[in-house]
Amino acid sequence: MNKIVFQGRWSHRLRSLATAGAVAVRVATRRLLGRRRVESWSFLFEYGTLYIRAQFNHAFRLKADISASRAYFDSFYSVFDTYPDVEVRASGVGEPRGHWFIPAVRHSDATLLHFHGGGYTFHAGVSRHFARILAHSLGVVVFAPDYRLTPEHPHPAQLEDGLAAYRYLLERGVAPRRLVLCGDSAGGHLALMTLSHLARAGLPTPLLTLGISPWTDIGRRGASQFGNDPYDLVQGYMTLQFAEWLKGGQDVSDAELSPIHQDYRGLGPIYLQAGGREILVDMIRDFAATVAEQGGPVRLDVWPDMNHEFHGYGDQLAESRAALDRLRAAIAWAAQPTRPFAADALTECDTLSLAARDAQRPPRHGTGGREQGAGRRGVAARPASSVPNS
Incomplete structure (x- = not known):
């Protein structure tokens, strides 16, 4: 049973949701054009890699407030x-x-x-x-x-x-x-x-x-x-x-x-x-x-x-x-x-x-x-x- 976690400040949630959508579109487009990141990767694995990376990168931009950085990273994720x-x-x-x-x-x-x-x-x-x-x-x-x-x-x-x-x-x-x-x-x-x-x-x-x-x-x-x-x-x-x-x-x-x-x-x-x-x-x-x-x-x-x-x-x-x-x-x-x-x-x-x-x-x-x-x-x-x- 899959579980989606959507929590914390709404500003964090909405940015995370927007990131998830943008990454999904980018990965789908690249794959349709035959430009997979790694040939053996499934859509799910490639999407998961790039979404988590994007989340980490933005969390690091918030590092001056480490609590906000942690909260942002945890604002939207799923487990399988x-x-x-x-x-x-x-x-x-x-x-x-x-x-x-x-x-x-x-x-x-x-x-x-x-x-x-x-x-x-x-x-x-x-x-x-x-x-x-x-x-x-x-x-x-x-x-x-x-x-x-x-x-x-x-x-x-x-x-x-x-x-x-x-x-x-x-x-x-x-x-x-x-x-x-x-x-x-x-x-x-x-x-x-x-x-x-x-x-x-x-x-x-x-x-x-x-x-x-x-x-x-x-x-x-x-x-x-x-x-x-x-x-x-x-x-x-x-x-x-x-x-x-x-x-x-x-x-x-x-x-x-x-x-x-x-x-x-x-x-x-x-x-x-x-x-x-x-x-x-x-x-x-x-x-x-x-x-x-x-x-x-x-x-x-x-x-x-x-x-x-x-x-x-x-x-x-x-x-x-x-x-x-x-x-x-x-x-x-x-x-x-x-x-x-x-x-x-x-x-x-x-x-x-x-x-x-x-x-x-x-x-x-x-x-x-x-x-x-x-x-x-x-x-x-x-x-x-x-x-x-x-």
Whole structure:
């Protein structure tokens, strides 16, 4: 069941409605003339990309009043399926502020700690829908904290909130072997930064970390950051502004706040997904290569014609269905590395296969029943455990 949201100031609503109409006419006209943005894109995907981009661009024109900017972006949007099988519950007293997403059918006893995207500045209504998609498609309980936003709360507020949410789930009774870190876009940045800071916070490593179109370098990196502007719903200039808001005028380097410059040795498997048409794809490729060079188990799958966070189309798009299926398969694989999770034509980087082969080898004498290579890569088989009652 589709849902249309039309809310807030009438000036915002009417401008958004006019933008939607103008984009629809422009896309239809171009396609009639044989000028599709990307040949494989459907009308719906091309329209959605250009409409969201137009909304983001105008929201940035309002950045002097960040509340107005957020309100404008949320004034008119639609979601394709409300997933009524997923129960949504606000966090209670004593819990980090956020929401639980509990699917009727569970494929795993894992709990997903998911950080939403939005450049650390926006927490749009579509973010909760994205968490709903993850709960439904992955068949796991999802906790999505409402971490503090920039520019009101620059670094380290988001990292503090990420670590606090992780610590809370452990205290609640979620075992590390059943805890999956996840994030999309800036939320992917937060998931990877949280992962890199676990040891110094005295916290254990999760079962798996998932990065969905993650922002891996807050500086300038790769030709795609600006070269893919015509094909993406976010633009290269936005990443630089988000970075400035994250730093908040503090004397802190880009490297200090970028996952690509962190050490991921011994922190468990990382599975990344990206679209070949998104602005972040080159930095995501570089990040995957960096983790692989560190000896970490990492895999990157890239859908060539897709753009940023194409997963948001849920069941409505073949590529998003396939990507979500792979996220579910990655969780199953991490819980039992002997399960198949083979690389294919979409896979651009893969050291997870090495970890899986290690897990299948017989144990060496004197290793306590665990093969040394698998332990070094952090993906030894983990026993199942029950999810705490939500």
